[in-house]
Amino acid sequence: ALERIRHTALREKIMTANEAAEFVQDGMLVGMSGFTGAGYPKALPTAIAERAQAIHAEGKPFQISVITGASTAPECDGVLAASGSLKLRSPFQSDPTLRNDINAGKIAYTDIHLSQIEQQVRFGFFGAMDVAIIEVVGITEEGKLIPSMSVGPDNQWVKSAQKIILEVNTQQHAKLETMHDVFADIGTPPHRHPLLLLNPNDRIGSHYIDCDLDKIVAIVFTDAPDRNSKFAEPDAISQRIAAQIIEFFEHEVKHGRLPENLLPLQSGVGNVANAVLADLQHSRFENITGFTEVLQDGMLDLLLSGKMASASATALSFSPDALQRFNDNIDFLRSRIILRAQEITNSPELIRRLGVIGMNAMIEADIYGNVNSTHIMGTRMMNGIGGSGDFARNAYYSFFVSPSVAKDGAISCIVPMVSHHDHTEHDVMFIVTEQGMADLRGKSPRQRARLIIDHCAHPDYRDMLRDYYNRAEQSGGGLHTPHLLNEALSWHQRFVETGDMRLK
Numbered sequence: 001a002l003e004r005i006r007h008t009a010l011r012e013k014i015m016t017a018n019e020a021a022e023f024v025q026d027g028m029l030v031g032m033s034g035f036t037g038a039g040y041p042k043a044l045p046t047a048i049a050e051r052a053q054a055i056h057a058e059g060k061p062f063q064i065s066v067i068t069g070a071s072t073a074p075e076c077d078g079v080l081a082a083s084g085s086l087k088l089r090s091p092f093q094s095d096p097t098l099r100n101d102i103n104a105g106k107i108a109y110t111d112i113h114l115s116q117i118e119q120q121v122r123f124g125f126f127g128a129m130d131v132a133i134i135e136v137v138g139i140t141e142e143g144k145l146i147p148s149m150s151v152g153p154d155n156q157w158v159k160s161a162q163k164i165i166l167e168v169n170t171q172q173h174a175k176l177e178t179m180h181d182v183f184a185d186i187g188t189p190p191h192r193h194p195l196l197l198l199n200p201n202d203r204i205g206s207h208y209i210d211c212d213l214d215k216i217v218a219i220v221f222t223d224a225p226d227r228n229s230k231f232a233e234p235d236a237i238s239q240r241i242a243a244q245i246i247e248f249f250e251h252e253v254k255h256g257r258l259p260e261n262l263l264p265l266q267s268g269v270g271n272v273a274n275a276v277l278a279d280l281q282h283s284r285f286e287n288i289t290g291f292t293e294v295l296q297d298g299m300l301d302l303l304l305s306g307k308m309a310s311a312s313a314t315a316l317s318f319s320p321d322a323l324q325r326f327n328d329n330i331d332f333l334r335s336r337i338i339l340r341a342q343e344i345t346n347s348p349e350l351i352r353r354l355g356v357i358g359m360n361a362m363i364e365a366d367i368y369g370n371v372n373s374t375h376i377m378g379t380r381m382m383n384g385i386g387g388s389g390d391f392a393r394n395a396y397y398s399f400f401v402s403p404s405v406a407k408d409g410a411i412s413c414i415v416p417m418v419s420h421h422d423h424t425e426h427d428v429m430f431i432v433t434e435q436g437m438a439d440l441r442g443k444s445p446r447q448r449a450r451l452i453i454d455h456c457a458h459p460d461y462r463d464m465l466r467d468y469y470n471r472a473e474q475s476g477g478g479l480h481t482p483h484l485l486n487e488a489l490s491w492h493q494r495f496v497e498t499g500d501m502r503l504k
């Protein structure tokens, strides 16, 4: 393992996770690496959680604020939440224990666009960052850091933090070295640098993160895998959604609105997103490119088959099988995958200029095309907005996908009014369910309502939605976006009270 630390003097900083955890004190702001279950610290979170519990047992306080790139794993977010040591967490999470504590009001959760987290720390909006805990693959002779399976916010945390703890994970492939592209310093307004990336696969930075070696207080070895969640095989619903999107691509190519090799693809987390990519494998499209935040199994297989020429991402989130395929083919993939900071993969300016096709899942949409990606019944946090807003607002095409119903039909994912707004009608171009697709481009709210109800709603709810809409039109209110304000959220209230949105 020692050969992973090529700067020999730094080897003096090697210690155990428990020793390193002593640097983390009550009240600190801690930046951690980690993005959708990739590249998060494996040892320090447990050591901090144990330290917190010991301090709590003495009747003393110990709570920290933790900012990551995005979601981590049970052995990071999960153990920290379970130990009662989290005061604040930002920006994206998906751990069940953490989610429960957020919804129980025990942990403050700040949900912001993933493109903005680094700059908000850089601007000082979160206060001073005390410690950064970063997983790396290794350290070069000059003391530069070799990032792991994600770049996420690592470069900014290394720059911002007063102290740095490194976890050198020997399980991550040593040949990840040179896959990363780290742009040293984006800067702060009014002296911000343009990102001169003209193609999705351009490299504009260095392979390494520059680090002030005096700030490194501890180096800990780990040898543990990432979360590596398994994917379900695409089910019939995901396949129907995917097929419509691919048919739409064909149609747009035919009408000259899309090049033959499409435009760079972004695909959100989850099974539907993965199904679209799996389906592209059998499509006629060649030389596709990816410009996404998370690179999952589906995109990996497109790269391996040669269908996709290159992919730019901030994290590699694979199932165990896909990780094996990735490691086995790492030499082939190294020239095709570029891992960048999340403020670059999710940069609104780049997404707009490159013409990225954004495809994200949602919890619900309303009849006018407003989308809720984060809240269950308007009050309970699910995972957070992630990068969906970065892409939806700036994409060439912005898709939101969902099955038309949830919980065995007791919930309609198309409702009169969304119970929480993440993406407004102005940012949503296509809604796709297994029932059909609504193409909202250039449409007024009332035209949208007809399309969404007729094409996307489940048959069990279509007449209810038409009835709501027709009565709203007759109600004497404005006829731009007709609503019955005292009824608009009644479907959600009915579900809360009876467990079913349907009228009995």
Ligand code: 0RQ
Pocket (backbone or CB within 6 Å): 036, 070, 071, 092, 114, 267, 268, 269, 270, 271, 272, 293, 294, 360, 361, 362, 363, 364, 373, 374, 376, 377, 382, 383, 384, 385, 386, 387, 388, 403, 405, 406, 407, 411, 412, 413
């Ligand atoms: O609950 O697991 O208890 O059965 O919500 O639903 O259909 O499995 O969908 O896993 O694709 O997640 C929006 C949450 C969708 C995700 C969301 C219930 C449903 C199930 C999950 P159960 P599915 P997915 C790039 C982009 C925001 C971030 C983002 C997400 C559970 O895609 O977090 O886009 N997006 N990032 O039963 C109540 C409804 C419901 C509902 C579904 N209308 N009401 N419950 N469910 N619809 C990646 C990053 O940014 C990092």
